[in-house]
Amino acid sequence: MAHSADHGHGADHPPSEQAHFVQHHPSWKTYVLVGAILVLITAVEVMAFYTPAWEQSRIYVPSMLILSSLKFAIVVMFYMHLKYDHKLFRALFTGPFIVAGLTLVALLFLFGQLAIRLGVMG
Amino acid sequence: MASIAQAGHVNDPHDAHVGHHYTSTGLDNRKIAIWAFIGSECMLFASLISTYMIYKGRSLKGPFPHEAWTNPQTNQSFPAILDIPITSASTFVLLMSSLAMVLAHNAVVHSREPKATALQRLGGSSKLWLAMTAILGMVFLGFQAYEFTAFVHEGLSIRTNLFGSSFFTLTGFHGAHVTAGVLWLWSLFAIDVKRGLGPDDALNVDLSALYWHFVDVIWIVIFTLVYLIP
Numbered sequence: 239m240a241h242s243a244d245h246g247h248g249a250d251h252p253p254s255e256q257a258h259f260v261q262h263h264p265s266w267k268t269y270v271l272v273g274a275i276l277v278l279i280t281a282v283e284v285m286a287f288y289t290p291a292w293e294q295s296r297i298y299v300p301s302m303l304i305l306s307s308l309k310f311a312i313v314v315m316f317y318m319h320l321k322y323d324h325k326l327f328r329a330l331f332t333g334p335f336i337v338a339g340l341t342l343v344a345l346l347f348l349f350g351q352l353a354i355r356l357g358v359m360g
Numbered sequence: 361m362a363s364i365a366q367a368g369h370v371n372d373p374h375d376a377h378v379g380h381h382y383t384s385t386g387l388d389n390r391k392i393a394i395w396a397f398i399g400s401e402c403m404l405f406a407s408l409i410s411t412y413m414i415y416k417g418r419s420l421k422g423p424f425p426h427e428a429w430t431n432p433q434t435n436q437s438f439p440a441i442l443d444i445p446i447t448s449a450s451t452f453v454l455l456m457s458s459l460a461m462v463l464a465h466n467a468v469v470h471s472r473e474p475k476a477t478a479l480q481r482l483g484g485s486s487k488l489w490l491a492m493t494a495i496l497g498m499v500f501l502g503f504q505a506y507e508f509t510a511f512v513h514e515g516l517s518i519r520t521n522l523f524g525s526s527f528f529t530l531t532g533f534h535g536a537h538v539t540a541g542v543l544w545l546w547s548l549f550a551i552d553v554k555r556g557l558g559p560d561d562a563l564n565v566d567l568s569a570l571y572w573h574f575v576d577v578i579w580i581v582i583f584t585l586v587y588l589i590p
Binding site for chain 1: 385387391392395396398399400402403405406407409410413414416444448451452455456458459461462463466483569570573574576577580581583584585588589590
């Protein structure tokens with residue numbers, strides 16, 4: 239499973255891109271390392287859920303969202319190869335993903351599940 | 361081959377011969393299609409997750425996800441219904457299935473390379489990793505079936521309250537996607553057993569891998585928003 243020019247992605251890329259892709263494509267060791275990192279982050283999330291001091295603090299929800307986003311980004315970048323792949327694929331994913339995220343946030347504001355606290359002005 | 365004619369551009373006649381359908385961008389149209397499909401799936405799951413989040417905390421009666429509840433009419437008590445240890449285990453299983461999937465793809469890509477040691481033969485066995493991915497997917501579905509059954513026995517069905525409706529719809533749609541992925545993986549495994557998968561098939565495996573990883577990232581979001589954030 240060593241690094242090789244004979245990579246599957248190369249088949250769907252023109253030759254110039256193929257060379258670029260092969261040069262940057264991760265090895266199976268990287269995949270295993272990424273898997274271990276994903277398990278570690280999940281373990282931290284579950285540990286946070288069962289740690290009352292953390293679970294009841296104000297940083298709990300933001301920290302959970304950050305950890306989840308980190309896992310999401312790692313899978314998309316390394317396992318889905320978006321880090322190394324053609325920019326058109328990146329656009330095809332990130333475009334709808336951003337629209338979906340904005341729609342979600344807009345709906346939460348619209349139905350009162352999110353609110354901006356501007357403070358008391360007097 | 362009709363798609364090649366529509367695209368109007370083939371980089372290499374040999375590639376066209378083995379079924380790689382290039383577009384004028386120089387990219388295979390099947391890979392563009394799967395990314396466009398995944399993009400549209402983002403919108404689908406965003407709508408389902410939005411619905412769950414909007415209805416969160418608005419159920420008039422229990423059982424509730426994170427709080428115990430006593431029915432005032434019958435005095436029957438219901439504990440918090442979500443089982444975090446079980447779901448953590450199923451999340452671990454799905455993450456490991458993603459690792460197995462990426463190793464299956466890697467094995468197909470490097471299938472023609474000589475393998476000297478037993479470890480190299482094991483790591484380079486696409487059949488092993490494809491079967492492992494599909495089995496882990498089935499284990500995840502088993503966890504989900506157990507969870508759904510337990511919820512129904514504890515008094516939460518899709519008709520009980522807003523939480524039940526949005527929860528079963530969201531996780532049920534995800535489970536349906538996992539089921540489709542498992543069927544896709546077993547079909548690839550069958551092809552591998554029948555004639556063997558080689559580097560020429562890498563794109564076919566890549567398409568299923570992209571779908572499978574997408575199902576995984578959706579679960580990463582669901583696990584945090586539904587299970588871990590009260």
